[in-house]
Amino acid sequence: QEARETIPEESVADVEHEAAVASLEPLQRADDSVEDDPELDRIAELSGQEFAMALLQHSGDLDSSIENMLVMIESGRIDVNKRIAELGNSQAMTPFLLAVGLSQGQLTLDQFHRFLDVGVTLQNDELSKEMMASLDNPEVIEAWYETAAFGPEDHEQLLNNSLKNGNLTLAEIILEDKKGELDGIKLSSDAIAGSITRIQAIAPLELQELKDELAAADEKELKMAESFLIPRLQNSVDETEILLQYAELSEEQRTQVIAANERYKDELEELKEILSTHSGE
Structure with missing residues (x-):
């Protein structure tokens, strides 16, 4: 991943x-x-x-x-x-x-x-706009937004960063809570192209290989694997969700994104099951 x-x-x-x-x-x-x-x-x-x-x-x-x-x-x-x-x-x-x-x-x-x-x-x-796009907690995003005096002039970049980081929470805050969609804020063509390129470059997760590796891991290693792998795979799911909900895509692009979205969701569920099985041993 x-x-x-x-x-x-x-x-x-x-x-x-x-x-x-x-x-x-x-x-x-x-x-x-x-x-x-x-x-x-x-x-x-x-x-x-x-x-x-x-x-x-x-x-x-x-x-x-x-x-x-x-x-x-x-x-x-x-x-x-x-x-x-x-x-x-x-x-x-x-x-x-x-x-x-x-x-x-x-x-x-x-x-x-x-x-x-x-x-x-x-x-x-x-840098702050990049880092904000890594946060999942909407309360922290809102508090940071207000404290640092972000405003409508920042919305397009924050939206593009939300796609880059697979942050559906931030995208929803900008487009819905902050009324960015009504203001005509859209994902840039460059941001969409970059996202499509990332999706095409990400190979399917080698779940069996990962399962074998986790079988030999101790509790601390399993905890670390969970803290790294699940958020990153969830980011991939959310990146495709942002594209499907908010991006202007060609028919071919939409087909690619839907397929990637389904694959990421399946991998995420399988990964959670693998980690749950080993954590319970």
């Missing part, structure tokens, strides 16, 4: 690629108090990929990584708007954007408000 990058180049996507390995490492905490954890002092001095990977390896999983990063901010170890990595075009990876990426689209409203409480600066820029 093709992985979707949420930001360009040296990014959360690169970190996520290593997260499965990092999550299997034992926790390295000196004691049970996260706030007093001396390892967080060391991590706070790092930057770029070193910061992200050290955080992942120390925390043990993605959720704990976000929590530890918030603890570092709330305890004053790092600034909430620290430029962790420069990404070009005056854009930078910040703790908030890293948390969005690490959340696999599941950043909670409570976590969002904790970032607000410590003074996060939310930008209305290209």
Whole structure:
């Protein structure tokens, strides 16, 4: 299954690629108090990929990584708007954007408000529009949209990004809740063409091979496989749903998308069944 990058180049996507390995490492905490954890002092001095990977390896999983990063901010170890990595075009990876990426689209409203409480600066820029399109929680999307003062002028790009990321929730918010459809907002021809190309390039999931691999996996590996594979396959389902509901397609394109949609749904159900079977053993 093709992985979707949420930001360009040296990014959360690169970190996520290593997260499965990092999550299997034992926790390295000196004691049970996260706030007093001396390892967080060391991590706070790092930057770029070193910061992200050290955080992942120390925390043990993605959720704990976000929590530890918030603890570092709330305890004053790092600034909430620290430029962790420069990404070009005056854009930078910040703790908030890293948390969005690490959340696999599941950043909670409570976590969002904790970032607000410590003074996060939310930008209305290209990177933010890319990252917003990776979120599945409509409450967080709405809160980010309002706090960063997004508006109708951003709707077309957000809609195109929703297709790229397979984010049906964001597409519905822009076109329906924000009345984008009434304003004539449409998916661009380039966005549609890119999506069709992705669909054509994605090979069927090798379910039997995956089943054999998961049969030898332990509980932690199964949990990580579930946290990565199911969201990505759901993104593929949602990408085709966006095309079918909102894109202007030729008859040939619509036939291709319908076939892909049915295949992704079948694969998703089979994958859930495989994971459920092994998790119950």
